[in-house]
Amino acid sequence: MPALEKILVDLIRLDTVNPPGNEILVARYLKGICDAAGIENEIVEAAPGRGNFLARLGRGGPRRLLYLAHSDVVPVGEGWACDPFGGEQHGSFIYGRGTRDCKGLLAAQLHALLRLAREKIPLGGSLIFVATADEERGGKYGIRHLLKHCRDKVQADFAVNEGGEEPVILRGRTFFFFQVGEKGTAACRLLARGVACHGSMPTLGDNAVTKMAAALHALASYRAEIKLVPEVQFLLQELARALGLELTVTAENTDLLLEKLVLEDRGFAESLRAMTRMTVSPNVVQGGSKRNVVPDLCRAEVDIRILPGQDETYVRRELSRYLSREIELEIPNYHAPTFSSAASPYYRLLVEITALVAGREVSSLPQISPGATDSRYLREAGIPSYGMGHTVPGFDPEGRSTLHGRNERIDIPSLQLKAEFLYRLARAYLS
């Protein structure tokens, strides 16, 4: 059985930057290891080179647990101090594209599977291990393909995937997180129309750009309604307690609490803010063609993220409070939020195993992600999905910022913690 670090280094050296992906490299590598260990497995190629890998251990009983991680990575960009595909190890760290997202988790899941296979413990169910292609570009050749063409092979009682926040230490208390939901996306397009004329006599026309400027100015004053999903209310309540605040967290005092958390850890606090409301961010404006022509059209693209319980109708209603009737609103791209309850035996088991591997003194809290992973498709297919981000608290506080950035790295103790957690979870659930 290959060592955990070696698996990760091997995976880093397989270039699966998406596009083009070429995840078949990882799929074949995983197949070689699972074949050698006598674990039933197969490669499902959604398109040439777009390999997904599926393995299954144990057929003893009805329980099914799914470990899912993606094998593609984002482009590397400039400015690396080492080879992004070298898998270099320096001290306690392994460097390379994908160490944190998501080949570290992939290596840990495979390692847990191999360990269980080696121990030959009779399982009261199956551990299904899936390495998906194409997560970074929407999953068409990955999870969506699998759910469409071989749904029964990934069907499980629940899934463990990426997506959880990494642990946070707040005033000496340590918090681990499980992602129970992902915000939805409503990509909005605003259109302002006017009447073109010569720029030397602007009053003859009707300027679409100034109309749009007024609309965006109004949107900048948008104050989102605060909505506390019960899981997030619980999360904030626990954080308030850690800060020594004697209050019951409500929509009314949420911002007060967030302002205090900003002083402790700004990145964390802003991600909490995004968990409590719809966000509206106008990110692209295009209008006009020439300096001496009054523009008759201006377009703005607005990135809107919505919480579980909010939908397209909600988005339209909210924006209409700020935009004049003259502004046309289209939603060319919409993806609903997804959610898996924390009030489930699966979630309770995740919390229990975390305490086993990280210590009784740590707390596990549920969380919603501002962005999305393959979990959204699992949840839509009826498979509860939980995102983990387990690392050794405080070992490498800067590590998180290397995700999707340069010099991406993971520390080996965190890699081991992931693998130990996954091993114990599968053992506890399946035997």
Ligand SMILES: [Zn+2]
């Ligand atoms: Zn990822």
